[in-house]
Structures are given as structure tokens and as C-alpha cells.
Amino acid sequence: MFIPAIKGQGTEEQQQKWLPLAYKMQIIGCYAQTELGHGSNVQGLETTATFDPQTDEFIVDSPTLTSSKWWPGGLGKVSTHAVAYARLIVKGQDHGVHGFIVQLRSLDDHMPLPGITVGDIGMKFGSGAYNSMDNGLLRFDHVRIPRDQMLMRVLQVTREGKVVQSNVPRQLIYGTMVYVRQTIVADASCALSRAVCIATRYSAVRRQFGSQNGGPETQVIDYKTQQSRLFPLLASAYAFRFVGEWLKWLYTDVTQRLQANDFSTLPEAHACTAGLKSLTTSATADAIEECRKLCGGHGYLSSSGLPELFAVYIPACTYEGDNTVLLLQVARFLMKTVSQLGSGKQPVGSTAYMSRAEHLMQCRCSAQRVEDWLKPNVVLEAFEARALRMSVACAQNLGKFSNPEEGFAELSADLVEAATAHCQLIVVSKFIEKLQQDIPGKGVKQQLQTLCSVYVLHLLHKHQGDFLSTGCVTPKQAALANEQLRSLYSQVRPNAIALVDAFNYTDHYLGSVLGRYDGNVYPKLYEEAWKDPLNDSVVPDGYHEYIRPVLKQQLRNARL
Amino acid sequence: MFIPAIKGQGTEEQQQKWLPLAYKMQIIGCYAQTELGHGSNVQGLETTATFDPQTDEFIVDSPTLTSSKWWPGGLGKVSTHAVAYARLIVKGQDHGVHGFIVQLRSLDDHMPLPGITVGDIGMKFGSGAYNSMDNGLLRFDHVRIPRDQMLMRVLQVTREGKVVQSNVPRQLIYGTMVYVRQTIVADASCALSRAVCIATRYSAVRRQFGSQNGGPETQVIDYKTQQSRLFPLLASAYAFRFVGEWLKWLYTDVTQRLQANDFSTLPEAHACTAGLKSLTTSATADAIEECRKLCGGHGYLSSSGLPELFAVYIPACTYEGDNTVLLLQVARFLMKTVSQLGSGKQPVGSTAYMSRAEHLMQCRCSAQRVEDWLKPNVVLEAFEARALRMSVACAQNLGKFSNPEEGFAELSADLVEAATAHCQLIVVSKFIEKLQQDIPGKGVKQQLQTLCSVYVLHLLHKHQGDFLSTGCVTPKQAALANEQLRSLYSQVRPNAIALVDAFNYTDHYLGSVLGRYDGNVYPKLYEEAWKDPLNDSVVPDGYHEYIRPVLKQQLRNARL
Numbered sequence A, B: 001m002f003i004p005a006i007k008g009q010g011t012e013e014q015q016q017k018w019l020p021l022a023y024k025m026q027i028i029g030c031y032a033q034t035e036l037g038h039g040s041n042v043q044g045l046e047t048t049a050t051f052d053p054q055t056d057e058f059i060v061d062s063p064t065l066t067s068s069k070w071w072p073g074g075l076g077k078v079s080t081h082a083v084a085y086a087r088l089i090v091k092g093q094d095h096g097v098h099g100f101i102v103q104l105r106s107l108d109d110h111m112p113l114p115g116i117t118v119g120d121i122g123m124k125f126g127s128g129a130y131n132s133m134d135n136g137l138l139r140f141d142h143v144r145i146p147r148d149q150m151l152m153r154v155l156q157v158t159r160e161g162k163v164v165q166s167n168v169p170r171q172l173i174y175g176t177m178v179y180v181r182q183t184i185v186a187d188a189s190c191a192l193s194r195a196v197c198i199a200t201r202y203s204a205v206r207r208q209f210g211s212q213n214g215g216p217e218t219q220v221i222d223y224k225t226q227q228s229r230l231f232p233l234l235a236s237a238y239a240f241r242f243v244g245e246w247l248k249w250l251y252t253d254v255t256q257r258l259q260a261n262d263f264s265t266l267p268e269a270h271a272c273t274a275g276l277k278s279l280t281t282s283a284t285a286d287a288i289e290e291c292r293k294l295c296g297g298h299g300y301l302s303s304s305g306l307p308e309l310f311a312v313y314i315p316a317c318t319y320e321g322d323n324t325v326l327l328l329q330v331a332r333f334l335m336k337t338v339s340q341l342g343s344g345k346q347p348v349g350s351t352a353y354m355s356r357a358e359h360l361m362q363c364r365c366s367a368q369r370v371e372d373w374l375k376p377n378v379v380l381e382a383f384e385a386r387a388l389r390m391s392v393a394c395a396q397n398l399g400k401f402s403n404p405e406e407g408f409a410e411l412s413a414d415l416v417e418a419a420t421a422h423c424q425l426i427v428v429s430k431f432i433e434k435l436q437q438d439i440p441g442k443g444v445k446q447q448l449q450t451l452c453s454v455y456v457l458h459l460l461h462k463h464q465g466d467f468l469s470t471g472c473v474t475p476k477q478a479a480l481a482n483e484q485l486r487s488l489y490s491q492v493r494p495n496a497i498a499l500v501d502a503f504n505y506t507d508h509y510l511g512s513v514l515g516r517y518d519g520n521v522y523p524k525l526y527e528e529a530w531k532d533p534l535n536d537s538v539v540p541d542g543y544h545e546y547i548r549p550v551l552k553q554q555l556r557n558a559r560l
């Protein structure tokens, strides 16, 4: 993020000066935005950068305890430089938050420079990976930096202390956000597919109950409850992968447009990536834990790989935008789009369906038999109608408030649900679009069609309340959808292992005894256990000190 | 569990011999049931205990790798004895799984006895607490124990090798299960209230956005999205506490009946505790993680207390019965109850509502205004009708299968949903019953009534699909319920802090910087960070070895 920040917000000269140093690792940089007291609300940051016209410098300062930088990855122990975000103060006037390149440590001996207090913020969730990241804290005590270390692509401070807006539009910053969040969606599909791969393989190895006449027991993957918990996650892993690929395309498209000074699709693209970041990371975090539970007791062992995958993954729900805050942004965009529907302004991109509002507000789902729920157009219309009706209902309810901001606050829980419905529609429609393309490999397309239907119908079942209350689907149709879903599970079952093998993860990368490609789980679990340092001695270290006195009743000074 | 097992399954003499040793800690025992290959399916355990009439002993053996005992808490390093479950083999005949007291380690030097291989199973989820528990593995190589170390309350093996059923009914074992699971429900309410206390207090401390004219920002607890995520969890903490108290009563009641040889309520009590164990532990595990997310980035710090609370809590969803397996047992019980409805056999206890099947199958919810959703009878009837209709629908669908077991397997995902609806009804009805009693303290009852309505209406909203598809509630009525829920949140808000203070947890017990009673969060977070060992040195230990060579481009043998 140090490098993208300089790329996005630095001038040409700044990029030429700093990027090579960072690329060659002659300096190590971090992205220092969040403070102890401010994360989501970036505009509320308290660190100040005050221009001193006498010396042509900025004085960077942490005026309060809550203004201490807090969380930046790499800040605590490793970084020599930071892009620090601070309020720009010129001639007593506050010009809002901007980025400043600040050197933190000496390049000779790594000692913090004068005025800099820097350290690690301490232990985090999990026993491993994320704790090897030195998320840090940082305080500035009137630290002076040259004027040209303010990132000045958008706003400039001149030698004379004039604050000048450049002709580069502020919106460019959103381009960077689209980029970062798009990579987060790709990461979600990756983390999810790892967890699903482990749980699926182990579910085929694990047998429990159901032995007949002394034969082998049932593989737990054959239980319908296991399938109904696992296969939607498998389908989601594919769904997120496809929507991630599409987002990558969207980012390229937006970038090209920005270069041509076309900002028309930016708000939609921004809402779209924000919403998909929220949807995919929340779903993935939940799914990893569900996969762990699907592995029964053994999923709780570190050697299953799932605990650490969870611990390392979950902050994705919080960083780069808290998921609830992001959905509220999506909802705001949707309300704006709905309010403009009558005005002739055509909704674009992922909101294009809203232009068919008249139809979608009154259409009736045509599904009459279970097979009808396999038809892409039936499904798509149901999801479009649901999303639109939920947005329109919110907009109508908002209209009852005299103060729109008050209404938005009051109805925000409903608005989040409408935003979720919209984001789910995007994932569904991109999955369906993907299947309209040529897909190489014999039978692959058919498998993906099955997974697509699983993805769609499990969402429909999970959010049945939305579909029924908006009248998009009747109870009878919902029951048919559920019946179809059940029979799809039986179709996924024989290919489940192939579908996770297709992710092509090595055992080393998966890092899970339960998810081994060869299925040789039990001997390896047993082997792994003996590697634990606790097993180096037969009689445990604390025996003489703690256990023996208890057994021999020699607790002279017992404190019980 | 070592002690309850001996109490429940040991004869009088066995209890007299072993319990005092265990109470005085002259021996340390563990409960060794689960094996590498078998957890849920206890009847599938592979360890054998073969009677040797020549020496009047049992030979305990682990014939396969998968028969290794695996998971028992305290087994790895500390225990000297175990109640080990093994297949009783007498004269070549397999008499199923029974408990045997086996000494594992010498009482002199704690060395494992001949034929015993014992060790720790290795690292588990989390960085702290559960890893200090030595869940262990254990293999027997033809270990001989005297005949009187088989727990013989229910089944006896005589000197001559006769296998005799005692007159003590087998069902007694269910009594122990009711006991253990009832304590798990109480623990759920405790863990949940801790998490909710932390998240609620911090939500009142944390301010983000919404500053007007430079005034303070909005406390995040004032955001409706935060309330709609947090307050239902607060209400659940109270709900689980009350249902836990009721279960304690139920256990006493069952015990008294068992002593009077009345087994009539046992199946219902067993289903009830199994279902509530599943419902409360699943909800609590999810809720702890939601509370962590509600704390934003800082919830990810170990010092928030939430990561370790989660890591230590979650196995409750798996041990003492995997939650899905338990719900399937509840569903089986419900199907049996439904099938007997016509037969004159009256459903008892938590299924008593089913006797009003005729009414509940066709009743219509009377709610016409938002306030109607505060009426206990309106709510209760809606939940009863939903639960019953879901069970009846499953029973009807089961009837379409010629093989009932096949039908049960095929429909098991729906059956789990019906079981969940039934269990939620129990919690709802016990909350309502509690409020019909006298409750001391001015205004307390009114607060609890508000929480009860929050609990009920958030469930109704979350499972709207169930209520709508079964026709228990119309879309219009569901919308009214949601509106009522929103206004209840505003009523909870002013008392939210008092409602968590009422749990009466000390800061020490909570173990959370975010959840401090005095709200002094930021200075303490800052203080806490400096205690991390990483901060003992200003220049980190690895600087000369790892960081400097990178910065100084001295990577002679760079492997990049």
C-alpha cells in the first residue's frame, strides 16, 4: 500500500524519486492511515501536518493520544518510511486529510529518528501467521519534513504557502480503492477454496455411522446435511472466482476511462467493488469456520490448517473498509439510483437492471416445475425483482421522513439488506454470464452449471423471506426450488473431489493434514501429534513441581 | 467427566472405591471415549476389552491405528487413570461399548505403565487457553485390568464369564447426558454475555463519523446497524440464561422421576437438552465472532479478549455431540411425536403444544398493528404454528418414501430446520414464562420484556422465510414486526450499558481492554501494547540479520 499510495497520489517527480527506492528495497515503507481513535472515518484523523513557510517544511505532529497511528502493517519494527495521513494545516486553515512521506528510522542503524516514537501494537488473533506481521503504533512529536514530501498530485502547497488544487480530479483516489478491493475479492475466492478443499477431501475420508452388516461406515460427505452445508460453499468458491475475474476486467475498464477523463462509470464501479468486497469477505470468513465445523473434532487441531486460515483471513472483513460501512455506501448509491429512475438518467453497469423497474416491480415468477429453477432467465429475473423491490421499498420508506439523513440512519438495517440483495444479484449474474461463454474441457460446463444452480438456489432458500415478502416467488415455488436444490446436491456429489482438485493446490500450500491429496489422514495425524514438543518427554516437565505434590497430598501451603 | 461416568455407570462398590480417590486427587482421571476414527458414532468404537476367564481380567487393546484414543482432555500428560470406552468381548461375542477404569501411569514416578502409549495430540485453535489443556492420545497393547474395573451398574460380567443385564435400566445413561448438556447451555449464556458485555461497552466508547460543527462524533452504539447486530445478541444472552435455569430444573425433575422409576419424560427431556445444547452453542460461537467484528479493527487484538474467548468456546459446538447430529436426533423425536398425534398418546413437556395441532395448523396470526407484536400470546402462537407446520410438512414428505430411513436421510436438511424451529420455540416460551413470574427490582421486568420482544422479533425477521412459507404470518405482518423491532432497539439503547453491567463481571474476569468498566480504553490499549516483548528493544532483534542486508543490498546469496 506504500507503493500504490505514491503511485496514486504522488506527482511524477515524487514517483520518480521514491518508487525506485521502494522497489529496490533501499527503503521499506508502510501505509499509516488508521489511528487509535479513527479507522473508518478517515476524514476524522487527528494527526496534523502544519506548513512552516519560514523553513519550507511541514511539522508533523500527534496532538492527542487517539491521534497515534495504530495498525499499519510493517510499521512497528521493520519500516524505515511511511506514507502518513495527516490534516494539512496552512496559515491556520484546515485543508483536510492528505498523505505525507515521513522517514521513521535511520538508514544507518535503524534507530527511530528524533521525534518519532514507534512500536508494535501487540498480539493479535491466532497463534501464527498474522502475529509475525508487525502492525505498529507511531507518534510524531513535531517532526519536520521537506515540503516536497507531501503527496501533491491532487492538491499542492506552494513555496509561498498557497494551497492549489491541481487539474487532476480527486476521483482518481477511488480508482486506487477499486484496485485494492478487487484484489481482496480475488483473495476471498482463494481462501474460501482452500477451506472447501480441506473440508471436502476430509468429508470423503471420514466415515461415521451407517455401517450395514459390518461393512464400512458412510462417508460423511454422503449425508445430506453435510452436503447442504458444504456444497453451497464449494459453489461460492467458484462464484467468487468468476466475479473476481470480472472485477479485474472492470478495474481495467475504469482505468482506461479515467485516462480518457471519463468519470461516468466510476461511482457505479466503486459501489460495485465496495459491495463485493463486503459480500465475499463476510461469506468467506463464515465459510472457513463452517468448513472447520464440518471436519468435526479434528477440525479444531492446528494441523487441520483451518484455525490459522480463519485467524489470518478474518481481518479482511474489517480492513479496507468495515463491511457494514461499505454496505451502507452501496445502499446510498442504490437510493440515489432509484431516486433518479424517473429522471431519464440511465442506470449503468451492475445497476442496469433497474431501468426495467416497471416490469420488475410487477412481474411474476414463471417457475411451475422443479426443472424451471435451472433456467437462467427464471433465476435472474427473481433475483433482479427481489433486489429492485427491496431498494424501492427502502426508497419509499425513506420518503416518509422529512429529514432524509435521519431516515437513512433510522432505516439503515433495512438498507444493508437491500444492498446485500443487490450484491448477491451481481455475483449471480456474473456466474450466469460466465456460463454463456465457451468453456474448454469435456463436461466442465455442465459441472459449472450445476454449481451455478446450487449457488443460486441456496441463496434463494437462505433468503426466502426476502423473495416471499416482496412477492417475487410464491411459497409453492420456493418449495420447488428447494426440492431442485436437494437433487442438485446428488449431482455434485460424484464430482465433488474433482471440483476441489481442480483448484490445483499442493499439499504444502494447503498446509492441512485433513486435506491431504492422498487421503492418508489418520497415520499423518498420528505422526504429526508426536512432533509436538510436549511429547519430547514421557513424564511432563511440570510433574515434580505440580502434579506429584497433588497426587501425594503434599500441598502444605495449599491455597484452596 | 471421569467422576460423572463412575457415578452414573459404576456400582455402589465401585463408587465407594474410586470416587474418594478422585475427589482427594490421589488419582487424576480423564474420560477417554473418542478415538481417531470415531467420535459421533460411539457405537463404532474399535478399542476392545476381552474377558480372560483364566485370570479373571479384561485385556484392553487398540487393534488398529484408528482405535487410538484421541481428544480426551487431561489424557496426554496429567492423568493417571482413565475411564476408557471399549467393546466388551466375552467368549468371542461382542457385547457393545462399555466403560472400563484403566490405570495409565505409575503413581510413583508418573511413567506410563507397560502396554500404555500416551501423549499429547498437539496444538489446537487459538494462542492460549485451550492449548494449556493436554488433550491426549492413548494406545493399549494388551493391557490387563481386574474384572471389577469394568463399570458394571447396567451390565455385569460374572467370574464365570456370564454377561448379565442388571435391573438398572439403560436409560439412566441419558440422565448423565441431560446433566452434562444442561451445564453446557449455562456456559453458553455465560460466554455470550461476556462477549456482549465487551462489545456493548466498547460501542459506547467508540465514536466514529457524524460530528456536527466540530462536536464529538457519534457513539457507534447509536447506529441502527450496530444496534441491529448487537442488541439481539444481548437479548440472546438473557434468553439463554433463562432457558439454562429452566433446564437445571428439568434435570432435577428428571432425576426425581428416574429414582421413582418413571421414564416417561426422559425421551422428551433428552431431545430438549440435545436441541438446546446445539442451538445455544452454535448461536454463541457465531455471536462471539460478531461481537469481535462489532469492535472494528481493535477487536482483532488479543487484548480485546475476544479472539481467545472465541477460540476456547467454539469446540462446544462439536464436543458432547456434534450440533448437526444432535439436531437430527431432535428431528427424529419430533417425527415420532407427530406420527403418534392421532394415537391418543399425549405429547409432553416442550412438545405439549403439538396436542393443539388442529388449531395450530389453520390459525391465522392476529397482529394488525405494530404493538400487537408485543403480545406474548400473539408471538407464542406464531412460533408454535411455525414449528408445528414445519414438522408436519416434514412428516408428510417422509410419508412419500417407501423406506422411511431413506426418506429421513434424503430430507435431513429440512428436518434440521424443523428441529431448529422447535428449539427456538422452547427458548421463546421459557423467556415468556419467566416474565410471568415476579421479578424484583424497579423497572427490571419492563427491561426484560423489551429484551424478550427483541429476541423474538429478531428471530422472526431472521427466519421470515419459515413464517411466510408456512403461512403463519403475512408479509404485511412481518413488516409490522420489523418496524416494532426497530423501535425496540431505541428502547434498549438507553439501558444497554446497565443491562451488561448487570452481568456483574469484573474487569479481571472479562480480560478485555475494550470492555473495561471505566471505559478508559485508549490509554490502556496504548499501555498494553508497550508490554509486548517485541517492544523491549527499539531496534528489533532480527535487524542485523534480516533487515539491514536488504536495505544495504548485501544479499550476496539472494535466493529471489
Ligand SMILES: Cc1cc2nc3c(=O)[nH]c(=O)nc-3n(C[C@H](O)[C@H](O)[C@H](O)COP(=O)(O)OP(=O)(O)OC[C@H]3O[C@@H](n4cnc5c(N)ncnc54)[C@H](O)[C@@H]3O)c2cc1C
Residues within 6 Å of the ligand: A031, A032, A033, A034, A037, A038, A039, A040, A041, A070, A071, A072, A073, A135, A315, A318, A319, A320, A321, A322, A324, A325, A328, B206, B208, B209, B220, B223, B225, B226, B293, B294, B295, B296, B297, B298, B300
Ligand atoms: C489486521 C489489520 C491490518 C490493518 N492494516 C492497516 C494498515 O496497514 N494501514 C492502516 O492505515 N490501517 C490498517 N488497519 C486498520 C483498518 O483499516 C481499520 O481497522 C478499519 O478501517 C476499520 O476501522 P475501525 O477499526 O475504526 O472500525 P470502527 O469504525 O471503529 O468500527 C466499529 C463498529 O462501528 C461500526 N461503524 C463505524 N462507522 C459506522 C457508521 N457510519 N455507520 C454504522 N456503523 C458504523 C462498524 O460497522 C463496526 O461495527 C488494519 C486493521 C487490521 C485489523
Ligand SMILES: Cc1cc2nc3c(=O)[nH]c(=O)nc-3n(C[C@H](O)[C@H](O)[C@H](O)COP(=O)(O)OP(=O)(O)OC[C@H]3O[C@@H](n4cnc5c(N)ncnc54)[C@H](O)[C@@H]3O)c2cc1C
Residues within 6 Å of the ligand: A206, A208, A209, A220, A223, A224, A225, A226, A293, A294, A295, A296, A297, A298, A300, B031, B032, B033, B034, B037, B038, B039, B040, B041, B070, B071, B072, B073, B135, B315, B318, B319, B320, B321, B322, B324, B325, B328
Ligand atoms: C476441544 C475438544 C475436547 C474434547 N474432549 C473430549 C474428551 O474429553 N473425551 C472424549 O472422549 N472426547 C473428547 N472430544 C471429542 C469429541 O467428543 C468429538 O470430536 C465429537 O463427539 C464429534 O465427533 P467427531 O469428531 O467424530 O465428528 P464427526 O462425526 O467426524 O463429524 C464430522 C462431520 O460429519 C457430520 N456427521 C457425522 N455423523 C453424521 C450423521 N449421522 N448424519 C449427518 N452428519 C453426520 C458432522 O455433522 C460433521 O459435520 C473433544 C473434542 C474437542 C474438539
Ligand SMILES: [Ca+2]
Residues within 6 Å of the ligand: A125, A126, A127, A128, A311, B125, B126, B127, B128
Ligand atoms: Ca492463536
